[in-house]
Amino acid sequence: MKEFDFVVVGSGIAGLSFALKAAQHGSVAVITKRKGADSNTAWAQGGIACVTSDEDSFELHVRDTLEAGAGLCDEQVVRTIVTEGPEAIRELMEVGVHFDEREVSGHRELDLGREGGHSKRRVLHVQDVTGREIENKLLAALGRSPQVQLLENHTAIDLITAAKLGFATEDRCLGLYSLDEKTGEIRSFLISETVRGEGGILRDGRGEDFMPRYHPRGSLAPRDVVARAIDAEIKRSGAQCVYLDITHKPEAFLRERFPHIFETCLQLGIDMSRQPIPVVPAAHYQCGGIKTDVNGASSLRGLYAIGEVACTGLHGANRLASNSLLEGVVVARRASAGLAREFPKEQDHKIALPEWVSGNVQNVDELVVIYHNWDEIRRLMWDYVGVVRTDKRLQRAASRLRNLQREIREFYWNFKVSVDLLELRNLATVAALIVDSALLRKESRGLHYTLDYPQTDEAHFRHDFVLSRG
Structure with missing residues (x-):
């Protein structure tokens, strides 16, 4: 058994930012299921939204966030995270993140981008690999801290709580079980939101700019609107995709602003300075998660959730572009301070933990069954729980997921635990929570759109659903 003052699961911007802060108060273990740099943060191409210009304001950023969130944002949380953003940006710069700058009237200033849903340019970026740059600089800072141990290829199995150990005191999180085992990786390429923000126009197969029919901001509409519009155009035309056209921008600008995207497109036979890029809707971000306050504290004492895994109230029914990195770093700062206050080191006492117990049988067909179930969940979530939903499709998904979970x-419990099996369990759990929540919402709001209830119902559904295990 290894003992640490803080255990962090995940090595994205939220986990690493928290670990750096928590290291000032005690020993920290960061466990991650693959390599340290393999996180959703590393795939965040666009940037991090923050008010840093005199032409912008906190009020405008708050307004844009609330508008994108379609009535489900917690306004106080939004204001807290938006106003604490500049200090978080300063700390990222202190660990070595160099955001792109431009020369204006003989002096250097931040080169701010604009993305869908934003009324002003406020997105700080490092070319088109912002997340990767932040990830690498945070990992480097962690490597310089003797208080932090990074445990790669460790997959979390289950939380250890006082209730599970039979303690009669208040329930709290005491630690977790993890599996140390190397895993493979699957990579895919995501077209950055900033291509739209820099003037990219969505066109159909005939070259028509179709987005003005769906939203006043056209191709700069919030991403839930864009996803539904693309889905509708594909179904209407029978085409396999629509096209993102930024050929009106000079090649030199595109190579400088989007070097990674430009090179990847070239490898696929597409010169984005001369050809539009084929695009389709894709699952991008999970709005919702473990219910927490703005400090990351959950209902289980000692368990904090930060980043995409959490639901603080910032994003509401649809996340505003580039607010995710902002949330991760701001809430991490608040969580580290909160945990240090809640659990000072003098409270330390030894707890005898039982060994993890599950089946020990190994089955040669295990991987076949796991991959089959994994693929089935992917397909049913795309077919029945995708961009456009109906109760009938959701009920079909719920029924099949119940069988799969059994x-x-x-x-x-019968076979030896493996990383693939743990991933499948987690995938099925999250899928079922998404479906159950969608069935409860008898309206359309933000990223949830159902043909059975196409209108927003402010009287009955302007709230989140919190699901708990019985």
């Missing part, structure tokens, strides 16, 4: 539970 199969997975039997497999989980």
